[in-house]
Amino acid sequence: MEQLHPAFKADTKTRILDTAERLFAADGFDRTSLRDITRDAGVNLAAVNYHFQSRDALVAAVISRRMSPVNARRIELLEKFEAQPGGPTPEQVAEAFIVPVMEAGAQFENVRPMMGRMLSTPNEFLKRLFETHLAPIGARFLEALGKALPGVSQLELMWRLHFMAGVMSHIIAFSRVLPMMTNGTCDLSDTKAVSARMITFVAAGLRASSPLQESV
Amino acid sequence: MEQLHPAFKADTKTRILDTAERLFAADGFDRTSLRDITRDAGVNLAAVNYHFQSRDALVAAVISRRMSPVNARRIELLEKFEAQPGGPTPEQVAEAFIVPVMEAGAQFENVRPMMGRMLSTPNEFLKRLFETHLAPIGARFLEALGKALPGVSQLELMWRLHFMAGVMSHIIAFSRVLPMMTNGTCDLSDTKAVSARMITFVAAGLRASSPLQESV
């Protein structure tokens, strides 16, 4: 893992970010107080409101730090696949959607559970933040799906985009409990293998003929 | 909708349950206080700790009231499909998993968002409750998947079970925001149509040949 123990070195701002990320991942955004964060980070309580302006702004900073590179990588992959002669395949769209998240999860210990929290916390502020980060990504992937599955209606594509998102969100959100729930059977440490499983499942679902409009 | 406005009739206990369900669905479990609930229900604050013993026990009661019938119906459907000559098809397993939830969502306004909150709240008490309700269901569906997809390894089945759960959880959890996110395109009111789309997607994913072990 790349992260240092926050008790050593690193400036206050980074210590707060790292500790907040870890605690948000472990306990959720709503149930982690500034007192928890500052105590664990070994900094003063007021440091949060000094470096960031508010608790909400800290949450936004924690999320942006990890989400922005992931979404940039997603777009990058998508453009690469779209430039290829056969256009993007459903497998490639799924890969561009899933792999950057899984790779970030492998690189930074807390990213997967933290994103899981983000995807699943009812907090209204988080919902807005989520929209900010994911609305443009959703639109971009809808467009790519249209190229990968010509003839499928926009409505159907929209649904399947959300089904794909559901498969990934669930695995992300359950990344901490999944090994326990399955008695160690489901192991997320082999990122490539898990991604491959997901891509296979999702691509097959994307390719399935529509249940309501059989024709084209 | 079957529910009455809590301000009229119904005894205190039911008024609390109905109001709590509505507020939990709207604002989440953690962000809904007993004061919010009792104010909206028009009952005294102390009534919650009188009728239920604690806030946690109220949460458990709210969830059990809706989850128990859904899970009973799931098992019922599964047994019906398993009794059929061809054994259960992947479509039938998906149907038994998905349809009871969607039907409960159509019957009671707040069930879908409330279940979405339940599936996605980091609260440790909720996690335990979730385990209680879903662990046996998961085991039962894993068994059914084994019959529907003979030759697929237990490991692969476990993953695909979670992929299926992910598709449904995501739609459930996003039931309130999905119409807004998609500019009204994705509409959950036609329960049968949404269920059919999900079943098609999931069954295709379940049937896909394994990415890691091609043979069998």
Add this chain to the structure above:
DNA sequence: CGATGAATCGAACGTACAATTAAAACATAC
């Protein structure tokens, strides 16, 4: 009617929270 238990009520308990303040400590440049 009068008594007994369930149900409701207003009020308070102690705890935890985000945010703010003014002073202290620190670093940097002159």
Add this chain to the structure above:
DNA sequence: GTATGTTTTAATTGTACGTTCGATTCATCG
């Protein structure tokens, strides 16, 4: 080495929370 701007500190503010309490109302039955 003193002045200036940045960072850290301890203490406090006001608000909200779950839970508990004793008193009061209500329904039921002897």
